[in-house]
Amino acid sequence: MWCSRVVPRQLWWIKQLNLTGALTSNMQREMSTLPRVYITRQIPPEGLKILRESGQVQFELWDSDDVPVPRKELLQKVKGVDGLVCVLTEKIDAELLDAAGPNLKVLSTMSVGFDHLSLEELKKRGIRVGYTPDVLTDSVAELTVALLLTTSRRLIEATHEAKTGGWGTWRTLWLCGYELANSTVGIFGLGRIGIAIAERLAPFKVKKFIYTDVAPRPELASIINAEYVSMDELAKQSDFLAMCCALTPETKEICNKDMFSKMKNTSIFINTSRGGVVNQEDLYEALSTGQIAAAGLDVTVPEPLPTSHPLFTLKNCVILPHIASASYTTRNAMSALAANNLLLGLRGESMIKELKL
């Protein structure tokens, strides 16, 4: 299994047919010197094609996209590898890096988020880390806008009513929601994705964009004419509040009772970043007591969120199964970028997108 995926196609067939034993053993010798890579998921075809055609690595992968590789298997498979490609479901921590051992030089995650990686442990071991920002910005921004409109205009409730007989006569206030025109949109964490969301929302006649971050980001903010405010002001002023920050110790559960209590009863909360930035008990309370109007979540803790979770009982909470970057184009681009980062890293060259550790 370690070799077949790196053999050029015509040779691969010869190997399969076993036409010449000499060739097979030569090839095997050649391949045994190639860096070994483990891939924790059946990643989209673009990335696999790049790796296969590079002739630069021999790789093995967990050949499923439906279930993550079991931890025990992963700890076995990473033993002695030179490179590792992972997705966001794998915890890359001291235990895993110890299991991999000193050969591991490059980790390439097919994600923009890196909260599943223990950066300190990676740094300590001198392991370089590639990730996949930028290529998913459009897809995530599109989905965020879709989720925002779905939540604010109550589309899930509306289709349910239409399908199940709740649609009586046209009623004056039935299924009313909140519109973007003349609204204030708040962005928590102004980066590429926050800007892309604002650019898409601006044509809906948003009155004002505000943002908060660890510090003002005037260059970025000028693109969307956004005003820097404190977190308190963001909570108080936003009609729509979009979470666009990374999950870090500083942002963990930053959306909590205190924040929700400052928001307007008519506000909509949208999270397409990481579930961990929200205290879900506090969110449940804010939604069920009418402290805020509604929430749209693409991310939760845990994932998947158990179907018995109280948030699923609320009509004013729309929950998606972490699909913000799920377009064919984007997922293939992420896969290709992860593959290229890995190959560059293994060659000792600059990666296209490398995390500064």
Ligand SMILES: O=C(O)C(=O)CO
């Ligand atoms: O890339 C990531 O971090 C994701 O969450 C995928 O949407």
